[in-house]
Amino acid sequence: MPKRQFVVIGLGRFGHHVALSLAQKGCEVLAIDSSEDSVAAVADHVTQAVQCDATDEKALRALGVNNFDVAVVSIGENIEASILIVMTIKELGVKEIIAKAVTPIHGKVLSNLGIAKVVFPERDAAIRVANSLVAPNIIDYLELSSNYSIVEIPVAEGMVDKMLKETDIRAKHGLTVIAIRRKVPYINDEGESDFTEELRVSPSADDKIAEGDILVVLGSNNRIASYEASR
Amino acid sequence: MLKNIPNGNAVELDPKKSAEYVELGEFYFINQKWDKAIETLQKALEYDPKNPEGYYNLGVIFEARNKKPDAKEMFEKALHHKPEHKAAAEHLRRLVGA
Numbered sequence: 280m281p282k283r284q285f286v287v288i289g290l291g292r293f294g295h296h297v298a299l300s301l302a303q304k305g306c307e308v309l310a311i312d313s314s315e316d317s318v319a320a321v322a323d324h325v326t327q328a329v330q331c332d333a334t335d336e337k338a339l340r341a342l343g344v345n346n347f348d349v350a351v352v353s354i355g356e357n358i359e360a361s362i363l364i365v366m367t368i369k370e371l372g373v374k375e376i377i378a379k380a381v382t383p384i385h386g387k388v389l390s391n392l393g394i395a396k397v398v399f400p401e402r403d404a405a406i407r408v409a410n411s412l413v414a415p416n417i418i419d420y421l422e423l424s425s426n427y428s429i430v431e432i433p434v435a436e437g438m439v440d441k442m443l444k445e446t447d448i449r450a451k452h453g454l455t456v457i458a459i460r461r462k463v464p465y466i467n468d469e470g471e472s473d474f475t476e477e478l479r480v481s482p483s484a485d486d487k488i489a490e491g492d493i494l495v496v497l498g499s500n501n502r503i504a505s506y507e508a509s510r
Numbered sequence: 511m512l513k514n515i516p517n518g519n520a521v522e523l524d525p526k527k528s529a530e531y532v533e534l535g536e537f538y539f540i541n542q543k544w545d546k547a548i549e550t551l552q553k554a555l556e557y558d559p560k561n562p563e564g565y566y567n568l569g570v571i572f573e574a575r576n577k578k579p580d581a582k583e584m585f586e587k588a589l590h591h592k593p594e595h596k597a598a599a600e601h602l603r604r605l606v607g608a
Contacts (some may be wrong), residue, residue, distance in 0.1 A: 318582060343566075363577050433576040462574040464539050464540050464542060464570075464574065465540070466536070466540065467597070469596075469597065471566070471597045472536045472540065472567055472570055473570060473597065474570065474573075474574045489542075491574045491575045491576055492573055493576065
């Protein structure tokens with residue numbers, strides 16, 4: 280399968296990390312920003328980093344932005360520029376566009392432009408922090424709908440060495456374990472001990488829980504909250 | 511030189527013995543004998559309280575058991591005794607999320 284090519288427009292905090300993360304995963308990344316410093320900060324890590332005014336259609340065309348599979352528009356401070364750039368790259372023919380929004384209205388406008396996804400990084404980070412404060416045992420949280428979520432919960436001490444069916448997680452709490460994240464120790468190339476994580480998707484009821492396991496659990500928000508409170 | 515340890519016993523400081531206990535602790539860790547590994551690494555630190563590998567390995571075990579505050583403390587101690595300990599710095603960075 281050919282590598283997907285990404286263009287990241289706007290290299291503020293969010294765009295900077297998106298560009299670096301994609302590059303670290305081996306993707307081809309073109310990073311664009313109007314600030315020379317922001318471009319310089321990613322230049323050594325991405326395939327190509329260019330300083331230019333991304334609201335200029337000719338500049339985007341000259342860079343061949345239309346040849347990219349995915350565009351990430353990460354411009355929050357200047358809403359007008361964000362919308363203009365999204366419209367331009369859509370017209371240039373980029374099929375998948377993801378854009379950052381900073382306000383609900385900004386998000387609504389971007390959404391109405393028919394792009395693949397609108398993200399609210401600050402709002403999402405705030406919700407995650409709030410969730411982790413309210414339920415400190417929950418490691419990660421993905422809201423599926425207003426009523427259902429997937430959460431990651433470390434196993435309680437009493438669950439270790441029990442089979443999944445022997446725990447009360449499904450029978451009493453009505454939650455479904457969809458995967459188990461298990462730590463696997465190893466010695467790394469430098470001779471240091473370390474561990475990696477193995478994901479056991481769709482575990483069977485007979486699977487035994489090990490110490491340090493993290494359960495990936497699907498359920499209604501009410502049931503997740505009551506399970507969390509019972510621990 | 512003798513060093514008093516919390517349980518009232520005293521052991522003679524011996525960095526070589528400490529290194530041997532770290533190796534044994536790593537062996538228990540690889541075999542997922544977590545409690546035995548912790549006990550052995552604590553022994554390693556009794557013989558050399560400045561052994562960064564003892565703290566680092568304890569940090570890895572605590573992290574693997576989801577005991578993040580304890581893991582963080584151990585990685586910080588490893589770095590205190592060996593600031594250039596790359597693996598400890600990387601684990602600490604991951605835990606703190608910086």
